[in-house]
Amino acid sequence: MKSITSGIFHVILLCSLALISFQEAGAADNAFIHQQIQQKTSAIYSELVAVRNNLHQHPELSGEEQRTASKIAASLTALGLDVIRDIGGHSVIGVIDTGKPGKSVAWRADIDAIPTAEGAGHNCGHDIHTTVALGMAEVLYSLKSQLTGKLIFVFQPAEETYTGARAMLDEGFLTAVQPDEFYAAHISPMPAGLVASKAGYLYADYRQVNLVFNNVVEPEATIALAKQSIMSLQSVAKESPFWNTANLMDPTIGLGNPDTIYQNYVVVESRFDVEHAGEALTVSGYVSASNNELMQLINKRLRQKMADSEFAASFVEVNNQSTQLTYSLQRGNINNAAQLTEQSLQSMAKIYGGGVLKLYGVIPDGRGDDFAYFQQHIPGTYFLLGGSDFSKGIVAMPHAPNFAVDERVIEYGVNYFSSLLVERLGL
Ligand SMILES: [Zn+2]
Ligand SMILES: [Zn+2]
Known part of the structure; x- marks a missing residue:
């Protein structure tokens, strides 16, 4: 009281x-x-x-x-x-x-x-x-x-x-x-x-990010690259205190401190969905971003990551029409x-x-x-x-x-x- x-x-x-x-x-x-x-x-x-x-x-x-x-x-x-x-x-x-x-x-x-x-x-x-x-x-x-x-x-x-x-x-x-x-x-x-x-x-913006590949020649390598690319969006290190939810209320690093570690981050869930239907292979990941600007950057960063990949050239011309990036679960x-x-x-x-x-x-x-x-x-x-x-x-x-x-x-x-x-x- x-x-x-x-x-x-x-x-x-x-x-x-x-x-x-x-x-x-x-x-x-x-x-x-x-x-x-x-x-x-x-x-x-x-x-x-x-x-x-x-x-x-x-x-x-x-x-x-x-x-x-x-x-x-x-x-x-x-x-x-x-x-x-x-x-x-x-x-x-x-x-x-x-x-x-x-x-x-x-x-x-x-x-x-x-x-x-x-x-x-x-x-x-x-x-x-x-x-x-x-x-x-x-x-x-x-x-x-x-x-x-x-x-x-x-x-x-x-x-x-x-x-x-x-x-x-x-x-x-x-x-x-x-x-x-x-x-x-x-x-x-x-x-x-x-x-x-x-x-x-107040909550991170949470989305399902789908990478859709058409005419895939090497599905296994494609899936691996897609997962790797989505995982690479994560901005928080494995050993960070970020992952211990008890720290959310910590007076120095928690939500209530202006220097909180819970800002300017992108985190990715460790689960993926893979769907191979006809010509199209879709790999979906689940991504949270602490602000809209970071969420908007995901598209660019994913394309960049895939373009940089040693696998990329072998199966798909990144940035051409055969690769698409879509979002679902885009909730208010x-x-x-x-x-x-x-x-x-x-x-x-x-x-x-x-x-x-x-x-x-x-x-x-x-x-x-x-x-x-x-x-x-x-x-x-x-x-x-x-x-x-x-x-x-x-x-x-x-x-x-x-x-x-x-x-x-x-x-x-x-x-x-x-x-x-x-x-x-x-x-
Ligand atoms: Zn509820
Ligand atoms: Zn409720």
């Missing part, structure tokens, strides 16, 4: 400043509303834990979220929000319209579960995301008279299949609501109480708006202190979130919300079979992000 305590301290500090200067009234109003957020969140906390337990016991796979969506819609309607349903699947949108002019700021929660040995399970924490967003809707609705503009809560289905966001966009999401800014968060293995993000890519990648991200982290840090982390490194494991497709239309930020309590053996590693969440994260999440949305409305 360290960060909450320092937040309250900050509130008290601002209130006392306001007593001496009326010019600080704006800041004082904001401080008071954040205090109200914290009080309201604390008052509904046990109710939210019960909501989470209910969702947790009824996980539904992507595209099958009927029960979850009905529960969400019922809660939002009971609170008094305007509800829009079923745009691009089992989605629910709840709108708080203050009736006063101002910005429209949106928050997304994903609602689906993942396939498990038992059928389905909330091993990606989307039950927590849903509960936090419902909590935010309740807290902020209770403060409606003090807000301006519109708040839009988006409950998105089918995130796990990377299809839900696009389906919503294809089926009229931007006609139904027009957010000026759009935010979201995902449970992460950081300790509960921490929230983190960075400008630009989380790309946070630089200024909004900076401002959001700053405003949460001001209220909640040391619980807010600015990241510099790009997470290298090929994870992603289809919130990326919303970001292609609406600027905003995707946050990581710590959910672990290592002292109790609770590790919130998404998709791990023993995935577990410290439920206090519900309170942290509702506080942090309700305060964020209030700040973004700009009182």
